[in-house]
Amino acid sequence: MSADTKALYQEVILDHNRKPRNFGPLEQASHRAEGHNPLCGDHLSVALGIEGQTIARIAFEGESCAICKASASMMTVAVKGQALPQAQSLIRDFLAMTTGKLDADAAPQIGRLAVFSGVRNLPTRVKCAILPWHTLQAAIDSQARVSTETGAEASPQRTDTP
């Protein structure tokens, strides 16, 4: 197996895929967003309980591939209890790391999320890793829906067949 793929499918990620943390519905969420990767069928929703300026509670649901699910799981562990500015900074760093613009070594707050650094060399899987983070950002920004195909908020045109 090539080094990057091996790194991605290592124990930590497989563990988070098998037993995703903070997976399930969230009672009385204050913020919520849905994310969708139409190319591979990844679909997840992120729900937040923001109290003051802190992400007090977070949960995610949905059907997705191992990389997406593990990324979402590790994301919820990382941002739970964080102040919003900290969380947003981590989102930026994670997106930069997975798109090759930031070295994991240069950002200590990345921590265990560094396991996803190899995805930058697997272009077909980058969107899987970053979908949960875009969705988290959308939830914070109170946008209802994001898609990997349109970047920010998606307002897809419907054919509206009668």
Place this chain on the structure above:
Amino acid sequence: MSARQADLSCTTASNRSVEAFDLKRIRADFPILQTLVHGKPLVYLDNAASSQMPQPVIDRLVHYQTSQHANIHRGVHTLSELATAEYEAARRKLQAFLNAAEAREVIFTSGTTESINLVMHGWGRKFIRSGDEIILTTMEHHANIVPWQMLAAETGAKIRVVPMLDNGELCLDAYEKLFNARTRFVGVTQVSNALGSVNPVKQMIATAHAHGVPVLVDGAQAAPHMPVDVQDLDCDFYAFSGHKLCGPTGIGVLYGKAALLESMQPFKGGGDMILSVSFEGTVYNTIPHKFEAGTPPIAAAIGLGAAVDYLCAIGLAAIARHEHELLQHATALLGQLPGVRLVGTARHKAAVLSFMLDGVHPHDVGTLLDEEGIAVRAGHHCAQPVMTRLKLPATVRASFAFYNTLAEVDALVDGVRAVQKVFA
């Protein structure tokens, strides 16, 4: 010259002996099959997405560009006449391939998608009215859904959908019951790209015609894998893509019955599709030129003709037999693996195998198989409605061509076992 007299008529080639199918010689014709992927020999099982091109077709494209190219139809110089002759000869090859009654019933397009859009614009927008009904099936590719949705939105027509059984067969009783006084058109795929189901289109066409309703057949997954006779099917339109049968990308065919094509309005306007142009009035050209505006993909059309020659020399019946053997072997081996679920188990199938692994998302299966050099597709395969019907977000799809081997099927099965180990 009638279609049946053509030297490389597929009808005569299909009678060739089974010995003509020399798999080793065939594979040697495809240089890309020597590629290594992640250091492993390429096992190319994504033929439903696109097929590979044999050296004779590659050579034909190079020869055209080296010695024959000029713009066609209007030049008086030698190269122009030569290019025109080769382009129109390619059209006749496609006529023979489909057993169409006339060459002018073969229109070159950029592929199946454009072919269907051409019918929507040329026939649908002219004849469909508010309240009219268009019948499609659950297992259509998006290319045979979205154009009709666009038409319905514009005209106020309604789309009715033929339901599907869990095994991937159409409910033919339900199909017949969909017909009423407002039914105007049927669009149906001959072979499902997601499930491999082969639909009884000849029978479905007969039913439609009994109600006076024309039928468009999406032949993208059928034409590469089985003999197609449009007169025998009696379809009104037939569409397919060149790159799925060893031809270049950017070229495909729309077959239409001459009377229908003549009744249609043009799709694209421009040069070549006209007889005369003035600001006072423009006279459209006759078929097929009415639907071939502008400079066509000349090289690609000639390449498609060469691909058809190549396939017919092997024989579509021989191709179908070999692919059926691959399908049976793959179905048996994968079907026996614990934790593997086959998706699409119609009684009559083309060599397409969709499957799911328990606890492993198709995208992960695809990535890990790629590590073994195995190319499959993971996703909804541009057939979201059939995925929704089966309550699946996506499947892994292996799709075979005549140059695949039983050993490659074994490699796929070994690869699937290896994926299961990673996630155990």
